């Protein structure tokens with residue numbers, strides 16, 4: 001058994017930090033060594049990133065072993081490098097294990113450890129005062145979405161503020177908003193059965209999503225898929241692709257539009273699909289007439305003959321062919337139309353609800369309806385009566401074009417703006433949980449100014465993150481290995497559920513989100529809005545119509561129901577009907593294509609969306625809008641994920657930190673030589689926004705006009721969170737920008753680079 005002294009000694013030797021901030025595990029000299037319970041296997045959910053894979057944790061007297069849950073076949077019973085390192089997070093001496101309150105100026109790192117009761121009473125008093133003076137809407141609440149976010153967002157509803165924000169505008173907003181507008185809801189990808197995929201910087205072998213990553217890597221290993229990648233740099237996906245084209249950053253839309261141009265001009269599209277399911281084809285076809293491959297080549301640097309050939313190859317492989325719509329959709333301002341243009345190609349390929357294409361999740365409600373019987377259990381949404389109604393609109397609804405963005409997680413940067421400009425009305429308090437905007441929202445400077453100006457900030461985190469460093473009170477959340485959470489719907493081609501379960505006794509004085517926000521509400525006198533006794537009671541209320549679901553999930557962690565179903569695949573429909581004798585009859589094509597409907601104003605796929613004219617004139621038809629992402633003499637600065645860390649979250653985790661502690665700046669040899677930069681040299685990146693110090697990584701695997709860095713490093717608070725301090729802080733170089741309709745941040749900008 002490793003004693004506490006030993007692991008602290010090991011870890012502190014590694015990061016060479018003598019003192020630990022108050023509240024951290026390293027500062028808890030009185031904490032007794034942790035008792036491991038021998039040999040037990042528990043199924044749970046990873047939280048080392050927001051993919052949240054189903055995991056199986058085995059522990060013996062000295063170690064935790066984290067593996068993938070074998071029940072969840074699409075995840076292949078595997079976890080990634082970060083998933084397997086979760087046990088190290090538990091014992092990281094920089095981990096926060098006690099509530100702390102600020103003693104000196106904001107951000108100065110002067111803290112005092114306090115009890116939860118004091119933390120709750122400080123927060124409650126302050127929020128009630130602010131709410132009475134300025135209205136509850138003046139309190140902003142942000143959290144990465146997911147099961148733990150349900151509770152903080154429910155707290156927001158209970159106090160009556162509409163101002164809740166997820167990470168959406170810094171990540172998936174564009175593809176989600178585009179899907180909502182075109183299809184009425186979001187889609188999933190069937191990469192496993194895909195024969196031909198066009199990938200616009202979906203970095204699946206570094207920005208890991210276990211089920212998609214495994215699906216694509218297995219298809220590649222089987223030789224059953226052709227992968228064509230458009231990427232400004234040699235990512236691992238580009239390296240493993242059949243074809244890699246070094247596209248110019250921010251110009252993907254031209255290529256996507258040119259693919260549609262070829263499919264329509266050469267009549268290679270699925271006419272029948274378009275006739276049956278699509279509105280607005282003619283307007284779209286007219287719009288793309290001008291977007292020839294030659295036109296695209298001049299802007300995006302990909303040869304016209306390749307674009308034409310790729311469109312033809314896609315059509316030949318359809319419907320088991322797709323253009324992947326990506327994940328972090330923040331390359332440019334015109335992301336909304338880029339992601340619409342990508343969906344447009346998929347629509348023309350007719351791959352919706354086909355194997356190897358795009359599909360909708362089959363949640364139990366739809367699945368049971370089709371089966372003609374209750375074959376899969378459903379979760380009950382816990383109803384809470386008489387929640388207060390906010391009196392003011394959200395702060396990001398200043399322009400009707402952001403209607404979809406506001407509903408889908410909000411425009412995160414509206415918070416600092418409302419604090420600093422008091423427009424549309426002032427935000428006076430900010431409660432953030434599992435969110436580190438100082439690192440992950442563009443324009444760090446603006447966030448810092450906001451943090452200095454705002455009346456009150458609370459952060460709930462597992463570390464004193466760069467943002468928590470500016471809080472008045474920091475609440476230590478138990479890590480995911482120490483907490484139970486809600487039952488979660490994980491449906492894909494058939495209904496599925498999974499459950500996070502505590503696998504470890506709580507270290508120090510931490511609490512899970514569900515408890516923190518319930519207790520805070522009770523302190524504020526609004527405990528009636530949390531009508532569950534504890535998380536077990538909450539789970540039981542979720543499964544009230546099928547209580548055995550909970551015991552099965554406790555036993556096996558993950559469970560799927562029925563057989564996979566795609567509405568336009570006759571064989572799958574036949575199989576489904578064999579399983580369920582009372583199932584809805586198939587149509588004359590032998591499938592459920594007659595049941596495919598869309599939650600859009602027309603009930604069809606809106607390739608052109610007339611209703612957009614009401615909120616954003618001129619936007620109904622997908623078009624190219626020229627944009628400038630950098631000054632003439634600058635280089636493009638782009639970012640991406642590293643396999644070894646998650647965004648700004650894991651840089652301190654022992655093991656991962658040892659493997660990667662900084663983010664070298666990729667630069668092409670010719671560009672480097674022009675600036676007398678050599679490999680490993682200290683460099684300065686600068687632009688109108690800021691200046692960052694880093695180290696050059698000279699590589700031919702990037703365009704000459706582009707530099708690249710992994711995000712999540714270069715924190716400005718080394719004394720509190722030392723492991724994140726090295727390297728380039730990407731958000732400090734990114735100007736504030738709100739893209740049309742989707743409201744997303746833009747992560748591509750211009751920089752100059754010189755030797756330090």
Ligand SMILES: Nc1nc2c(c(=O)[nH]1)N[C@H]1C(S)=C(S)[C@@H](COP(=O)(O)OP(=O)(O)OC[C@H]3O[C@@H](n4cnc5c(=O)[nH]c(N)nc54)[C@H](O)[C@@H]3O)O[C@H]1N2
Nearest residue numbers: 167170171434435436440460461465477647648649711730
């Ligand atoms: N420049 C630039 N900016 C980017 C990106 C980029 O590529 N470049 N990527 C964007 C993307 S894709 C995303 S999703 C966002 C992500 O940005 P954020 O949503 O801010 O997420 P993370 O950096 O993953 O983690 C945020 C915080 O969660 C804390 N945390 C971890 N586990 C827990 C827990 O169990 N409970 C609590 N309460 N806290 C926890 C971590 O310590 C960390 O401080 O960043 C975006 N920002």
Ligand SMILES: Nc1nc2c(c(=O)[nH]1)N[C@H]1C(S)=C(S)[C@@H](COP(=O)(O)OP(=O)(O)OC[C@H]3O[C@@H](n4cnc5c(=O)[nH]c(N)nc54)[C@H](O)[C@@H]3O)O[C@H]1N2
Nearest residue numbers: 200201202203207208249250327328331640641643646647
């Ligand atoms: N290991 C690991 N896995 C993760 C995460 C992590 O931090 N680490 N984060 C998770 C999260 S929150 C997300 S959102 C996903 C992110 O998943 P992805 O979106 O797939 O990953 P990124 O690495 O952010 O992204 C984008 C890729 O686009 C390239 N790129 C940049 N600009 C452009 C451009 O203009 N055009 C094109 N075509 N390519 C461009 C970059 O070089 C990079 O390789 O990963 C998830 N999984």
Ligand code: SF4
Nearest residue numbers: 046049052053080083
């Ligand atoms: S992709 Fe890796 S870190 Fe993310 S949830 Fe899955 S195993 Fe955990």
Ligand SMILES: [Mo]
Nearest residue numbers: 170171172328
């Ligand atoms: Mo993300």
